[in-house]
Amino acid sequence: MTLLICRTCPRYDTRTSGEFGRRLTAAIADIEPETAVMIRNVQCLGGCPDDGVVAVDGPGKARVRFTGLTETAAAAVLAAAAAHHASTSGAPAEWEVPAELVDHLSSVTVKRLPRG
Secondary structure: OEEEEEOOOOOOOOOOOOHHHHHHHHHHHHHOOOOOOEEEEEOOOOOOOOOOOEEEEOOOOOEEEEOOOOHHHHHHHHHHHHHHHHOOOOOHHHOOOOHHHHHHEEEEEOOOOOOO
16 A cells, blocks of 8 residues: 655745655654555645645555645544555545545545556
């Protein structure tokens, strides 16, 4: 399972750009130092200007993006990553989005498998 964390948030505040990703990654490590979640700090997840962006993703699964988060959401983000991983399609209708993240659900991108 993969948890994508924006490493540029807040992108438009050059004084604090990148702080969100560093703080959330550290908070996750404090909760679960040897997590099974593969964390990738990525350049941008397209949630601007509502910074504090993460996404849960996996091969052949929907990418679910959350915005407006802080490091205090670390436990909920880990729970979302685990629930997404356990689901078949990754679509939020198939797994329970943690209550703390419901109002932060930004987008769902359904991937189409190649024909062949």
